[in-house]
Amino acid sequence: MKVDFLIVGAGFAGCTLAERIAVQLEKEVLLVEKRNHVGGNAYDYYNEDGILVQKYGPHIFHTNNKMVWDYLSQFTEWNNYVHRVLAKVKGKEVYLPINLDTMEKLFDRTFTPEELEDYFESRRVKVDEIKNSKDVVVSQVGEELYELFFKNYTKKQWGVYPDELDPQVTRRLPVRFNRDTRYFTDQYQGMPKHGYTKMFERMLDNRNIHILLNADYKEVVGETEYEKLIFTGPIDYFFNYKHGKLPYRSLDFKFETLSVERYQDAAVVNYPNDHDFTRITEFKHFYLQKHDKTTICYEYPKPEGDPYYPIPRAEYQEMYRKYEEEANKLNNVYFVGRLAEYRYLNMDQVVAGALELFNEV
Ligand SMILES: Cc1cc2nc3c(=O)[nH]c(=O)nc-3n(C[C@H](O)[C@H](O)[C@H](O)COP(=O)(O)OP(=O)(O)OC[C@H]3O[C@@H](n4cnc5c(N)ncnc54)[C@H](O)[C@@H]3O)c2cc1C
Secondary structure (H helix, E strand, C coil): EECEEEECCHHHHHEEEEHHHHHCCCCCCECCCCCCCHHHHEEECCCCCCEEEEEEHHHHHHHHHHHHHHHHHHEEEEEEEECCCEEECCCEEEEECCHHHHHHHHHCCCHHHHHHHHHHHHHCCCCCCCCCCHHHHHHCCCHHHHHHHHHHHHHHEEEEECCHHHHHHHHCCCCCHHHHHCCCCEEECCCEEECCCHHHHHCCCCEEEEEECCHHCCCCCCCCCCCEECCCHHHHCCCCCCCCCCCCEEEEEEEEEECCCCCCCCCCCEEECCCCCCEEECHHHHCCCCCCCCEEEEEEEEEECCCCECCHHHHHHHHHHHHHHHHHHCCCCCEECCCCCCCCCHHHHHHHHHHHHHHCC
């Protein structure tokens, strides 16, 4: 087959570039995807009970980037969903990020913003140099909240305690001195009204775009003539792991459909201290879907499996740099997206990166 562009991976990065190239440049694109569906990790579908669920865990769209919001809004309407997350601690359900409501419920007392500031001031641990994720947390909110919300959750999520993780994993801890219980404060937020997959299908509905599912890049590349290649898969795989394998933390998703209309009070409930799973998602909250049953999903972190979270350690950044150097030497090959850049990126950041790359190519 002969095309102008070969694009590998049909997630946000690949679909955005395919759409732009097909519409704006009127060039032929072959979009190769090894899974049996488009949408990458944001893929959603109606399960056998007719409930719209997300195959790879909860994906909530939020951004302050108007250009990205306007771009995607050509392909979908948005509902007004506002994301809220509860955590189950000390037998109570409290909102995250920590805010006045969280603290009042947790400690059975009232707080003014000033009293909360005093509370943290009296609990903060003096740390001369922030060396790890524990330092980040205890230096801001003290040991007690660290133990309640962060210590065990991090161990489940990453397999190690926060004092063994780079500070960047926790980075800045959002603690709020008001009663804003929204999880994200971005200007634009919501879910695609009819789901992500419908949105991707609209993006790709163009005669210049040819989609090949269930096909790995390496099976296709020898049989395709193209002028430019855009690769959104794992960069180490592209280079046959010549500098080593870039590690990821993975997840198992366990779905359950229950004969109740509603299972929990928020779309996502975190379990920092109990059970082996980190959180439970109930999908009906996202789309305000009316149904007499509900589907929930448990997330179990694990060390091997599909690549989800790059491991934030200096040695792996070093390994990635070697791949990046190789990538920069290639002509007419472009790397974009979370797997190609070995970075945790939100969906809006991936779209922004893809639109930027489009301007370049
Ligand atoms: C559990 C979880 C929850 C998340 N929640 C949010 C959220 O709430 N909000 C948010 O903004 N972001 C969220 N994200 C991040 C979001 O998933 C990413 O930003 C987004 O999926 C990145 O798009 P992408 O195109 O770079 O990668 P992907 O979506 O991973 O797409 C890459 C595609 O390339 C394909 N591919 C890989 N290798 C090959 C190959 N060799 N040949 C052919 N195809 C290949 C893959 O199958 C995949 O479909 C979450 C991530 C995870 C893991």
